[in-house]
Amino acid sequence: MGRIKPQTLLLQSKKKKGPTRISGTTILTCNLVVGLIVLSLVATYRQWSNRSRSQAEDGLQNLEDTDAVKDLKKFDLPSYAILNTSKGFVFVELHKEASPEIVDKFLDLCQKGYFKGMSFHRVIKNYVIQGGDDIQGLGAAEDWIMKGKPHSELAVSPKHEAFMLGTSKAKGGSKEFDLFITTAPILDLSDKLIVFGRVIKGQDVVQEIEEVDTDEHYRPKSTIGIINITLKQEI
Known part of the structure; x- marks a missing residue:
């Protein structure tokens, strides 16, 4: 085999391809x-x-x-009201399920200070005490007494029990709001009152209020009323 000349090797090496460059x-x-x-x-x-x-x-x-969330919001509202009266404290449980619209209105008025200084202008022993505006739609106090039923004739019902908190139906959409606390089972006022709570503590204070001296129209001879109302979620 013949020897390859150096010049030939040089030419062959030049012909070999180098690395490809990327443009x-x-x-x-x-x-x-x-x-x-x-x-x-x-x-x-x-x-x-x-x-x-x-x-x-x-x-x-x-x-x-959803109704579930609405119910949750409803139950987030205060469940109790503490009435600070000139005779002492009255603790009330609010009936948010039974009377939601009335309770909402009551809570709103409490926050606005509507009841501060409200007097009990009618006190009927063994019947009811009333604070706020004098509602003519309920009739004269004398008529209430004449229409009252003996306690023994009353059927047991939350609306007819003593120490229930209610307001008048006569006002309708009015901005005014009155309060009634029954001091005995009362059947004949059920159609005229919207019951939205009950007294759970301070019944003795309510009884003390109904013992005050009144005139012939059942109006207290001395001023007695609500100093303020405090709202609570729990008591």
């Missing part, structure tokens, strides 16, 4: 493609995130409209 245009194109992919992914994520947030807000709004 600047190719690099720029790749960078643009990668950038577009990244921007597309970011835009897709933002759209998905906004849609999820919107759906969550819609779901929360729908949840707030």
Whole structure:
């Protein structure tokens, strides 16, 4: 075999291909493609995130409209009212289920200080004490006494028991609000009063109020009334 000449080797080595170089245009194109992919992914994520947030807000709004949430809000309201009277404290449990609209109105007026300084202007022993406006729709106090039933004839009912808190139906949509506390079972006032609570403590204070001296129209001879009302969730 013949020896290859050095010149031939040199020519063959020049013909061998070296490493392929990547052009600047190719690099720029790749960078643009990668950038577009990244921007597309970011835009897709933002759209998905906004849609999820919107759906969550819609779901929360729908949840707030459900009866369960409304009931929860209702029971978050104060359940008790403490009447600070000139004779002492009277603790009242509010009937939020039985009379929700009246209880809401009562709570709103309490927060506005509506009952501060309200006097009991009618006191009928063994019957009822009344504070607030003189409601003509209930009739004269003398008529109440004449229509009163003997206690032995009354059927047992929460609306007819003693120490129940109520307000007059005569006012309707009026902004005024009066308070009645029964001191005996009263059947004939059930159609005229909306019962929305009951006295759970301080019955002796109510009885002391009904013992005050009154004139022939059952109006106390000395001023007696509510100093203020405090609302409580628990007692």
